[in-house]
């Protein structure tokens with residue numbers, strides 16, 4: 460699983476929250492190149508080991524990260540709901556994904572920093588509309604409070620497990636949409652969506 464998106468959208472914090480349940484506020488240390496962590500999750504009684512690659516969002520590291528796209532089975536594409544350009548750049552990220560990643564890669568769009576709703580500049584509906592246009596599931600998240608962090612990874616793990624069990628793994632599957640949508644209906648989840 461690869462985390463993608465502009466520098467500062469919260470990819471490293473998102474991964475740290477998932478892995479360690481922690482959030483380090485304060486100084487922002489941009490990722491240099493690429494780094495990974497493993498975490499095992501349980502999906503319907505089956506253990507799924509996720510190897511999660513945290514990429515540097517800065518432009519100067521793009522050539523490094525491009526090399527990893529083709530081995531990715533899933534991509535979490537993040538923008539920051541308080542940063543319009545990070546949202547506007549999502550189309551460019553999707554173009555890169557189209558160019559470098561496998562055709563059947565699982566993609567999920569995440570609007571991060573949903574805890575700072577007062578600084579919001581990207582409406583939830585705009586995230587939803589963009590996701591619908593590209594046919595990918597969407598959620599708003601917070602690496603600070605942990606909102607939907609685990610849910611996003613569980614949805615990915617569930618989809619990858621489902622595909623691994625399929626006769627023809629390249630067949631498109633909409634299970635991830637169904638899973639995300641069913642979880643969103645629960646009141647504890649996605650208060651901003």
Ligand SMILES: Nc1nc2c(ncn2[C@@H]2O[C@H](COP(=O)(O)OP(=O)(O)OP(=O)(O)O)[C@@H](O)[C@H]2O)c(=O)[nH]1
Nearest residue numbers: 466467468469470471472489490516572601602603
């Ligand atoms: N309020 C809030 N702040 C966040 C959240 N996620 C990340 N941040 C802050 O945003 C800044 C950037 O977070 P990072 O996780 O380092 O961003 P990144 O996307 O990994 O950046 P690069 O490594 O340069 O690609 C840090 O100051 C974090 O504390 C969030 O969900 N809510």
